[in-house]
Amino acid sequence: MPDIPHTMRALILTGPDQLTLQEMAVPPVRAGQVLVRMAASPVNPSDLMTLKGHYGIGAAYPFVPGLEGSGTVVGAGGGLMARMMLGRRVALATGTGGLWADYAAVDASRVIPLPADVPLGAGAMSAVNPLTAIALVALARRGGHGAVVSTGAGGQLGRMIRKRAAAKGIEVINVVRRAEQLAGLQAEGARHVLDSSDAAFDVDLAQLCRDLRCRMAFDAVGGDMTGRLAQALGRRSDILVYGALEQAPIRLHPGTMIFRDVTVRGFWLSTWLPRKSLPEMLWHARAATQALRGGFAVSQVARIVDLEQAQDGIAAYAGAMSAGKTLIRLSRDDLGVMPKA
Numbered sequence: 360m361p362d363i364p365h366t367m368r369a370l371i372l373t374g375p376d377q378l379t380l381q382e383m384a385v386p387p388v389r390a391g392q393v394l395v396r397m398a399a400s401p402v403n404p405s406d407l408m409t410l411k412g413h414y415g416i417g418a419a420y421p422f423v424p425g426l427e428g429s430g431t432v433v434g435a436g437g438g439l440m441a442r443m444m445l446g447r448r449v450a451l452a453t454g455t456g457g458l459w460a461d462y463a464a465v466d467a468s469r470v471i472p473l474p475a476d477v478p479l480g481a482g483a484m485s486a487v488n489p490l491t492a493i494a495l496v497a498l499a500r501r502g503g504h505g506a507v508v509s510t511g512a513g514g515q516l517g518r519m520i521r522k523r524a525a526a527k528g529i530e531v532i533n534v535v536r537r538a539e540q541l542a543g544l545q546a547e548g549a550r551h552v553l554d555s556s557d558a559a560f561d562v563d564l565a566q567l568c569r570d571l572r573c574r575m576a577f578d579a580v581g582g583d584m585t586g587r588l589a590q591a592l593g594r595r596s597d598i599l600v601y602g603a604l605e606q607a608p609i610r611l612h613p614g615t616m617i618f619r620d621v622t623v624r625g626f627w628l629s630t631w632l633p634r635k636s637l638p639e640m641l642w643h644a645r646a647a648t649q650a651l652r653g654g655f656a657v658s659q660v661a662r663i664v665d666l667e668q669a670q671d672g673i674a675a676y677a678g679a680m681s682a683g684k685t686l687i688r689l690s691r692d693d694l695g696v697m698p699k700a
């Protein structure tokens with residue numbers, strides 16, 4: 360095993376929007392944990408919310424953000440599972456941050472070994488979005504839905520939901536917010552795409568929902584969008600709100616819920632996954648890493664930045680999310696070739 364230094368570089372959040380690059384001690388590895396030499400970590404909307412102090416991780420300042428990534432296990436704090444991971448290339452997701460640093464100490468149960476042919480770059484984005492796409496499509500299937508509406512459909516997760524749903528025989532009505540996104544998704548072969556900025560959007564969405572007998576929506580946006588979905592869907596519909604891209608409270612007329620029997624509920628991977636049995640979790644993790652080989656789980660990357668340039672990379676991503684992820688490079692390890700947006 361390589362020599363572990365005593366100190367490392369890390370981005371540290373000391374308060375809302377207060378992110379600085381600092382030198383700090385490499386975290387100690389406790390029993391059942393592994394020490395990962397980080398390779399890369401993407402910037403996701405959940406990270407943008409964390410930086411603003413709005414995400415539900417409940418960490419006290421100061422802390423190191425970064426919710427998912429990839430790297431190599433270089434230390435084990437004891438326990439069979441931790442020792443078995445030693446030397447392996449892994450994907451990891453903590454749910455509590457800690458990954459925008461040279462090293463991270465995490466529970467061994469939080470790391471997923473990467474197949475030999477999956478590069479560390481793609482592996483860094485293999486946990487959160489692919490597993491969310493798997494989860495949402497599984498919920499649609501369990502409810503017997505043949506069609507769903509998906510908002511934020513021009514983003515990476517929206518694309519994954521569309522591909523995963525198609526593979527499971529579910530039609531997707533993709534909702535984007537700009538004409539360029541509509542054209543982009545149509546060019547990728549999406550059958551049903553609507554632009555929410557179009558004057559006819561609400562009428563067109565309601566018609567399409569009727570045509571496809573659609574009674575479920577996955578909403579990444581919130582704000583007014585959730586109410587618009589509730590109006591367009593059929594009676595006894597189910598809206599799963601899984602994102603807050605609009606950064607605004609949901610606006611929904613109570614009559615829509617009462618007289619049309621529409622249910623609005625939240626979805627969070629961090630609570631969905633732990634309810635699964637260990638074999639189910641492993642099965643889902645395997646499905647996600649398998650689908651990094653050109654399958655539904657592939658993310659597009661707009662730029663790769665070093666830790667020193669991370670703040671610029673975060674700002675660039677926040678200003679043009681559909682252009683693809685910012686991937687923060689945390690070591691010299693080969694990240695492989697990234698699909699460009």
Ligand SMILES: NC(=O)c1ccc[n+]([C@@H]2O[C@H](COP(=O)([O-])OP(=O)(O)OC[C@H]3O[C@@H](n4cnc5c(N)ncnc54)[C@H](OP(=O)(O)O)[C@@H]3O)[C@@H](O)[C@H]2O)c1
Pocket residue numbers: 403404405487488491511512513514515516517535536537579580600601602603604605606626627628629678679680681682683
């Ligand atoms: N609940 C969970 O467990 C869970 C798990 C994973 C992800 N998520 C959520 O899933 C959502 C999508 O994540 P992602 O990784 O796919 O992000 P992404 O790749 O950055 O894509 C975000 C997309 O949403 C669009 N968008 C941004 N603000 C919007 C707004 N106010 N109204 C409508 N569209 C907007 C962006 O378009 P522009 O280019 O026009 O900005 C972009 O197309 C996020 O909200 C994220 O937090 C939730």
